[in-house]
Amino acid sequence: MAGSVNKVILVGNLGRDPEVRSMQSGGRTVSFSVATSETWNDRTTGERKEKTQWHRVVIFNEKLGEIAEKYLRKGSKVYVEGQLETRKYTDKDGNERDITEVVIGRFKGDLTLLDSRGGGTAEFEDEGPAVQRGSAARTAPARQGGGWDSRRELDDDIPF
Amino acid sequence: MAGSVNKVILVGNLGRDPEVRSMQSGGRTVSFSVATSETWNDRTTGERKEKTQWHRVVIFNEKLGEIAEKYLRKGSKVYVEGQLETRKYTDKDGNERDITEVVIGRFKGDLTLLDSRGGGTAEFEDEGPAVQRGSAARTAPARQGGGWDSRRELDDDIPF
Amino acid sequence: MAGSVNKVILVGNLGRDPEVRSMQSGGRTVSFSVATSETWNDRTTGERKEKTQWHRVVIFNEKLGEIAEKYLRKGSKVYVEGQLETRKYTDKDGNERDITEVVIGRFKGDLTLLDSRGGGTAEFEDEGPAVQRGSAARTAPARQGGGWDSRRELDDDIPF
Amino acid sequence: MAGSVNKVILVGNLGRDPEVRSMQSGGRTVSFSVATSETWNDRTTGERKEKTQWHRVVIFNEKLGEIAEKYLRKGSKVYVEGQLETRKYTDKDGNERDITEVVIGRFKGDLTLLDSRGGGTAEFEDEGPAVQRGSAARTAPARQGGGWDSRRELDDDIPF
DNA sequence: TTTT
DNA sequence: TTTT
Numbered sequence: 001m002a003g004s005v006n007k008v009i010l011v012g013n014l015g016r017d018p019e020v021r022s023m024q025s026g027g028r029t030v031s032f033s034v035a036t037s038e039t040w041n042d043r044t045t046g047e048r049k050e051k052t053q054w055h056r057v058v059i060f061n062e063k064l065g066e067i068a069e070k071y072l073r074k075g076s077k078v079y080v081e082g083q084l085e086t087r088k089y090t091d092k093d094g095n096e097r098d099i100t101e102v103v104i105g106r107f108k109g110d111l112t113l114l115d116s117r118g119g120g121t122a123e124f125e126d127e128g129p130a131v132q133r134g135s136a137a138r139t140a141p142a143r144q145g146g147g148w149d150s151r152r153e154l155d156d157d158i159p160f
Numbered sequence: 161m162a163g164s165v166n167k168v169i170l171v172g173n174l175g176r177d178p179e180v181r182s183m184q185s186g187g188r189t190v191s192f193s194v195a196t197s198e199t200w201n202d203r204t205t206g207e208r209k210e211k212t213q214w215h216r217v218v219i220f221n222e223k224l225g226e227i228a229e230k231y232l233r234k235g236s237k238v239y240v241e242g243q244l245e246t247r248k249y250t251d252k253d254g255n256e257r258d259i260t261e262v263v264i265g266r267f268k269g270d271l272t273l274l275d276s277r278g279g280g281t282a283e284f285e286d287e288g289p290a291v292q293r294g295s296a297a298r299t300a301p302a303r304q305g306g307g308w309d310s311r312r313e314l315d316d317d318i319p320f
Numbered sequence: 321m322a323g324s325v326n327k328v329i330l331v332g333n334l335g336r337d338p339e340v341r342s343m344q345s346g347g348r349t350v351s352f353s354v355a356t357s358e359t360w361n362d363r364t365t366g367e368r369k370e371k372t373q374w375h376r377v378v379i380f381n382e383k384l385g386e387i388a389e390k391y392l393r394k395g396s397k398v399y400v401e402g403q404l405e406t407r408k409y410t411d412k413d414g415n416e417r418d419i420t421e422v423v424i425g426r427f428k429g430d431l432t433l434l435d436s437r438g439g440g441t442a443e444f445e446d447e448g449p450a451v452q453r454g455s456a457a458r459t460a461p462a463r464q465g466g467g468w469d470s471r472r473e474l475d476d477d478i479p480f
Numbered sequence: 481m482a483g484s485v486n487k488v489i490l491v492g493n494l495g496r497d498p499e500v501r502s503m504q505s506g507g508r509t510v511s512f513s514v515a516t517s518e519t520w521n522d523r524t525t526g527e528r529k530e531k532t533q534w535h536r537v538v539i540f541n542e543k544l545g546e547i548a549e550k551y552l553r554k555g556s557k558v559y560v561e562g563q564l565e566t567r568k569y570t571d572k573d574g575n576e577r578d579i580t581e582v583v584i585g586r587f588k589g590d591l592t593l594l595d596s597r598g599g600g601t602a603e604f605e606d607e608g609p610a611v612q613r614g615s616a617a618r619t620a621p622a623r624q625g626g627g628w629d630s631r632r633e634l635d636d637d638i639p640f
Numbered sequence: 641t642t643t644t
Numbered sequence: 645t646t647t648t
Binding site for chain 1: 197
């Protein structure tokens with residue numbers, strides 16, 4: 001749509017180590033879940049309450065995926081900037097269901113490590129992502145293979 | 161979780177008029193779907209492609225809900241700032257499913273009309289939302305009724 | 321710095337037509353000012369008040385610059401996503417001063433037209449910006465000339 | 481302006497301890513500078529380059545100010561969400577100058593501590609900011625004194 | 641300098 | 645003035 005914006009910004013911690021999956025196109029995705037939580041004082045009881053939300057993040061960019069795979073672990077704190085995408089999948093009982101994910105695409109999105117143990121950053125900048133740590137070879141976005149809709153080619157039906 | 165951020169920013173158009181629903185708590189919610197879309201040139205065919213995403217937006221803030229009800233219509237362009245929330249619901253076949261929504265809560269979020277026909281804005285500012293049009297009475301946030309988790313009390317199981 | 325984020329999101333109207341300038345490097349920048357405003361009810365008098373802020377936006381990306389030049393005019397409503405940058409300049413009296421701008425860089429940022437008259441969008445996606453209108457030739461980001469710090473080579477000292 | 485958005489999101493480190501200042505209205509502001517930086521590989525030399533930006537953050541919300549004063553120190557990593565504001569001030573030579581700041585206002589903005597040493601969060605939610613650490617008394621936003629434009633009453637002319 |  |  002002309003003139004639309006679809007942006008999600010999360011700061012939270014990974015619930016588990018990232019998972020790497022292969023697509024039929026040959027590309028890979030790296031995915032993980034990020035927890036965010038709200039805390040508030042209950043209006044009537046005065047109790048402290050907390051509600052945690054889990055967000056499924058999927059990375060389609062090869063370089064950011066490598067960095068996620070290399071540096072993110074269960075418990076890592078990250079800044080994620082991606083797009084909201086809802087897709088269909090077929091569950092184990094053969095029923096079609098929806099799953100909504102935060103997608104860091106091939107040419108859009110951001111991933112920044114916030115852990116003090118060695119924060120790094122990886123974004124779409126300059127002639128390639130600015131990676132502060134690690135020695136991954138630089139690759140210009142435009143030369144990366146795979147199409148934008150390659151995520152439709154995921155090998156499996158179970159989303160997570 | 162200490163130190164987390166959960167933010168969604170959308171600019172898009174409503175697919176239908178907003179829907180108003182009552183909660184058992186007596187409060188109301190106003191909800192609607194917003195379309196955003198990406199366009200790109202297919203890498204191999206060179207074709208122009210477009211993918212539309214639909215986002216379910218739910219407003220729990222009374223004042224913003226009133227404004228949405230009053231000024232938003234099918235086709236309206238809006239700026240929405242809310243939080244990602246995934247909740248369970250039971251579908252018509254009795255199966256438990258997940259639905260992810262962009263929630264404009266009682267004390268957090270933003271809604272801005274972008275239509276030239278009379279853009280308005282409604283946010284949590286000053287002593288109440290700054291409403292540029294309409295004559296809705298001002299209500300200080302802290303005096304609004306209902307609790308943060310009142311959305312769990314929705315009257316029905318079908319999410320949209 | 322490892323793990324940093326610098327992001328500005330604006331929705332507002334242009335005060336004047338965009339200005340195009342040439343850099344010594346041969347590249348061009350397109351810049352314009354965007355107005356945003358807050359309205360609120362004065363706590364004591366109850367009066368409706370409004371405060372307008374002007375934001376200087378500078379585009380270093382050739383394609384987005386072309387689109388801005390082509391489609392943005394005085395009064396146009398836009399969504400801008402850029403980075404905050406403060407730089408020194410020498411004013412007409414020879415004094416060094418600071419100017420803070422919202423920069424849409426070569427490989428980062430977003431510009432979306434929100435006018436009903438023909439909203440368009442132009443972002444860093446896929447193999448080039450997704451331009452919904454106009455016929456500007458597609459150019460892959462990695463092939464664009466000029467360096468990231470080329471903005472230091474602006475031909476003149478007066479920032480706006 | 482009807483339908484405008486003015487939002488800055490920063491993740492970075494404080495260059496010094498926060499500074500507390502009193503306003504003639506009796507309120508206080510807490511301010512500090514946050515550094516963000518970009519790194520990239522120079523296109524011609526291949527050298528690793530880095531450019532740091534400093535952002536002036538000013539907090540007008542009493543509760544968030546207290547938290548900043550209590551928990552932020554030189555080197556602390558924070559997530560800041562505020563508004564861009566440019567104001568005039570008179571420098572030591574009597575010249576009028578502009579300074580642009582990221583303002584966390586009375587009813588708008590966010591501050592989240594990202595340090596592993598004990599991340600906390602403080603936002604405008606529910607009946608008061610959700611503070612995960614510290615024992616600051618809760619205060620409902622609507623009961624806080626001072627007006628939105630009280631920042632115009634700053635006691636001094638020198639901005640930082 | 642915009643817009644409402 | 646931070647951080648890596």
